[in-house]
Amino acid sequence: MVICCAAVNCSNRQGKGEKRAVSFHRFPLKDSKRLIQWLKAVQRDNWTPTKYSFLCSEHFTKDSFSKRLEDQHRLLKPTAVPSIFHLTEKKRGAGGHGRTRRKTTGAMRGHTSTAAGKATGSSLSSSDNLMAKPETRKLKRAALQGNATPRTTPVVSQEQVQSLERTPGDGLATPLAGNQGEAEVSAAEASQQKASSSADAGGADKSGISMDDFTPLGSGACKFIGSLHSYSFSSKHTRERPSVPREPMDRKRLKRDVEPRCSGNSVAQSPPRSSLTATPQKPSQSPSAPPTDVTPKPAAEAVQSEHSDASPMSINEVILSASGACKLIDSLHSYCFSARQNKSQVCCLREQVEKKNGELKSLRQKVSRSDNQVRKLREKLDELRRASLPYLPYLSGLLPPSQEPPKMNPVVEPLSWMLGTWLSDPPGAGTFPTLQPFQYLEEVHISHVGQPMLNFSFNSFHPDTHKPMHRECGFIRLKPDTNKVAFISAQNTGIVEVEEGEVNGQELCIASHSIAKISFAKEPHVEQITRKFRLNSEGKLEQTVSMATTTQPMTQHLHVTYKKVTP
Numbered sequence: 083m084v085i086c087c088a089a090v091n092c093s094n095r096q097g098k099g100e101k102r103a104v105s106f107h108r109f110p111l112k113d114s115k116r117l118i119q120w121l122k123a124v125q126r127d128n129w130t131p132t133k134y135s136f137l138c139s140e141h142f143t144k145d146s147f148s149k150r151l152e153d154q155h156r157l158l159k160p161t162a163v164p165s166i167f168h169l170t171e172k173k174r175g176a177g178g179h180g181r182t183r184r185k186t187t188g189a190m191r192g193h194t195s196t197a198a199g200k201a202t203g204s205s206l207s208s209s210d211n212l213m214a215k216p217e218t219r220k221l222k223r224a225a226l227q228g229n230a231t232p233r234t235t236p237v238v239s240q241e242q243v244q245s246l247e248r249t250p251g252d253g254l255a256t257p258l259a260g261n262q263g264e265a266e267v268s269a270a271e272a273s274q275q276k277a278s279s280s281a282d283a284g285g286a287d288k289s290g291i292s293m294d295d296f297t298p299l300g301s302g303a304c305k306f307i308g309s310l311h312s313y314s315f316s317s318k319h320t321r322e323r324p325s326v327p328r329e330p331m332d333r334k335r336l337k338r339d340v341e342p343r344c345s346g347n348s349v350a351q352s353p354p355r356s357s358l359t360a361t362p363q364k365p366s367q368s369p370s371a372p373p374t375d376v377t378p379k380p381a382a383e384a385v386q387s388e389h390s391d392a393s394p395m396s397i398n399e400v401i402l403s404a405s406g407a408c409k410l411i412d413s414l415h416s417y418c419f420s421a422r423q424n425k426s427q428v429c430c431l432r433e434q435v436e437k438k439n440g441e442l443k444s445l446r447q448k449v450s451r452s453d454n455q456v457r458k459l460r461e462k463l464d465e466l467r468r469a470s471l472p473y474l475p476y477l478s479g480l481l482p483p484s485q486e487p488p489k490m491n492p493v494v495e496p497l498s499w500m501l502g503t504w505l506s507d508p509p510g511a512g513t514f515p516t517l518q519p520f521q522y523l524e525e526v527h528i529s530h531v532g533q534p535m536l537n538f539s540f541n542s543f544h545p546d547t548h549k550p551m552h553r554e555c556g557f558i559r560l561k562p563d564t565n566k567v568a569f570i571s572a573q574n575t576g577i578v579e580v581e582e583g584e585v586n587g588q589e590l591c592i593a594s595h596s597i598a599k600i601s602f603a604k605e606p607h608v609e610q611i612t613r614k615f616r617l618n619s620e621g622k623l624e625q626t627v628s629m630a631t632t633t634q635p636m637t638q639h640l641h642v643t644y645k646k647v648t649p
């Protein structure tokens with residue numbers, strides 16, 4: 083890399099001119115206040131210095147320098163601010179500052195220079211600026227000897243100042259008390275120095291080139307920014323040329339690292355070297371021909387080897403690039419984290435759903451088992467009901483509809499105490515000389531429908547099996563205005579009989595008047611039957627049946643007490 087002066091209308095560069103005549107000094111990038119003063123003095127619009135930007139010694143007054151004790155080497159004072167500039171020519175743009183115009187630069191070395199008079203740069207005519215270079219040298223020397231006074235009205239663009247004032251570099255790097263990162267480069271000496279000597283202690287060597295000149299800003303923050311920038315650059319480069327090997331890409335970056343205005347002069351391609359073993363290459367000593375090599379180049383390569391990218395980006399660009407990279411990395415981290423979190427949540431939810439499904443399946447099985455149990459219990463209940471009250475269905479079938487009951491005929495009123503539904507309680511007792519005593523259940527229903535008679539039905543059941551046994555039904559009539567009663571009955575055994583008697587109070591005694599039977603009725607045939615009904619003191623209905631058969635005299639066959647089950 084050729085070290086060039088960044089001042090407007092200054093063509094000084096390393097290796098040009100007399101040895102030790104001109105030294106080059108870095109911009110105090112780490113000292114923002116002083117950097118602002120430098121920029122105001124330089125007056126380059128839309129331009130931001132990099133660590134490879136230099137001002138030559140011709141822009142500083144003599145008292146800006148001190149001499150090192152051991153070798154009397156000229157050093158720029160840490161507080162020095164440049165003040166000697168040629169600002170009368172058309173200012174350079176952001177991309178360069180017109181080296182070709184350097185030859186036509188006038189002798190006015192800053193509008194406050196005593197050698198140049200008190201006229202401002204803007205007031206000078208173009209002819210005044212057309213000065214021969216030797217003359218310019220004289221004026222330079224005069225300035226270095228103190229003839230030039232610092233600019234009292236520095237001008238700097240507001241954009242530059244704001245950019246610097248908000249540059250994070252102020253906070254990232256603590257200003258150094260020493261040379262603060264700017265270099266003092268004696269072009270002639272620097273070209274002859276060995277890299278080994280320049281790497282001794284990181285300080286300025288005899289050449290005037292300090293190791294700090296070519297090392298990056300020494301803070302971790304800067305290294306961090308550099309690495310992010312390297313990441314951004316390499317990503318960009320990979321996108322553009324994904325198949326290009328790494329080494330060519332690095333060489334390409336070396337070219338970019340050179341100051342734009344110097345790159346056209348000479349950039350010697352050399353293999354990358356270590357920062358501490360790099361050997362400076364001897365530059366061309368001819369002032370007229372552009373040098374084929376430059377002294378600081380190995381050191382610059384060392385910087386590049388230490389930092390993956392040393393492109394001449396402005397500080398703001400670096401910061402913006404780093405900030406963008408940080409945001410991108412943060413967003414990627416956030417995305418990865420949220421993706422992992424979402425995946426974990428999905429897995430967790432899936433497990434919960436599977437667990438709930440298992441619970442639901444278990445509950446459905448329980449419900450199914452419960453339904454079966456309920457169904458079986460209902461069946462059992464129905465069976466128990468049938469077993470306990472087998473005649474209730476018949477009873478319910480005999481009950482009148484829920485409406486106004488018919489008015490009882492007065493004729494049957496003497497028999498009204500018989501009305502109702504009655505159930506045997508206790509079970510009836512069966513006896514006969516030819517039979518073993520037995521028990522039975524019986525349901526009695528005696529009603530009327532408004533007619534002058536009562537309707538009756540007697541249905542007996544086996545006490546254990548509830549199977550139907552003897553059954554009979556018929557009518558009870560009263561002879562009007564008498565207590566004479568006729569009892570007409572048909573029995574399932576094939577007997578049809580009429581009994582007559584009298585009702586006295588709540589007792590009815592009747593005896594068979596006529597008995598008919600079917601031709602195939604089972605023997606022994608019944609020949610006489612007597613009955614007695616009464617409502618006892620407990621309100622229960624009692625019936626006693628006696629009969630005579632073809633084999634047995636009149637003997638009691640049945641006795642049963644009923645309790646009333648309807649009002």
Ligand code: HEM
Nearest residue numbers: 512516517520522542551552606607608611627629631640
């Ligand atoms: C007024 C009504 C009834 C008459 C006229 C009548 C008549 C008879 C006669 C003639 C016998 C045969 C006796 C023998 O073999 O020596 C008999 C037997 C029997 N009766 Fe009655 N009976 C009447 C009501 C009932 C009732 C309400 C029951 C209740 C369940 C009943 C249960 C039996 C039994 C279990 C036998 C023995 C086995 C059989 O022959 O079926 N009877 N009955």
